Amino acid sequence: MTPLARHPLLALTPLYDATAAQALFDTLCAEIPWNDGDYTAAGRRFRLPRLQCWFSDPGATYRYADNLMNSHPWTPTLAALRARVEAVSGVRFNAVLANLYRDGEDAVGWHADDEDDLGPAPHIASLSLGATRRFHWRPKPGVVGEADALPLPAGTLLLMRAPFQQQWEHAVPAEPAVRGARLNLTFRNVVAPA
Template structure:
């Protein structure tokens, strides 16, 4: 197996505790060769779409492409839109099975984001929709261009920056979604694509 899936090492992965939350970051969860294969497959096989949201009476397109996959009875609503899931692909199921031993939960859905270059982004937000439950565990798997992931505490404004590498795994858990916003800012220096898979549990 070419993935660094932590047979013995997994017990040594410990959450990084921060004020009002915690996260796990594994920078080289997948080795480059396998990460390259996943990226190519995701770019070619996923049903990508540019969604839009209504703001000030206008339809504003999201600055990225998205897709929603998972169990067929698990739609997802955010930013005024509701996504109906595509059925799991074999590749997405493989990633899901790889990360669940680290996350300690069984995911039933995944939101995919495709950032075509550094001009694509996602602004400050929390993943605190009611269908995600009280303290959601959200696992983010990253392929392609490195992008800066930023956390900002809602009350103290403390900020944490994490560079998400090709093949990395980030898990947000505990009370983090109640107290911390997160974003992927624009970056003029990034010219390559990035695909991000955020696995979730829809209640």
């Protein structure tokens, strides 16, 4: 995977053509047991502006917003996708977080995937299926660099190389004009607690 000229820690490659990407989108939307979109943080219940589901190897647990994600075993479709993503990226993964953005109103705000569960320097591979959405990034305070964005069409794989999560934040903001759904799979490697 070749780094983007606009950011040396990001690499983007087409992984599936439009027909294959649509078939994967349809299959995964039907077979993933999506959650109800609610989570608890700081003792309060919130509605997540997208649906999620966590898949992992046995023992690969993950906390997000102080919530332990309920893990599901890999489906045959996801296991095949993991093998392809690992072959292309050169990185091994033991978990994937599936996010379903039902339309352009669903979003994810500014954040970094820098939780302790992911180790000190995680690599994360993000496969986009369905509607094209814009991926934004900006430097964390004290980091030199420029904010920017790029579209992620269906079938593209974005690799966020270390130390991207330690130095940068990213987001997929709402785009009300987008009518279609987007499915995003973020492959991760969860480390065992020390």
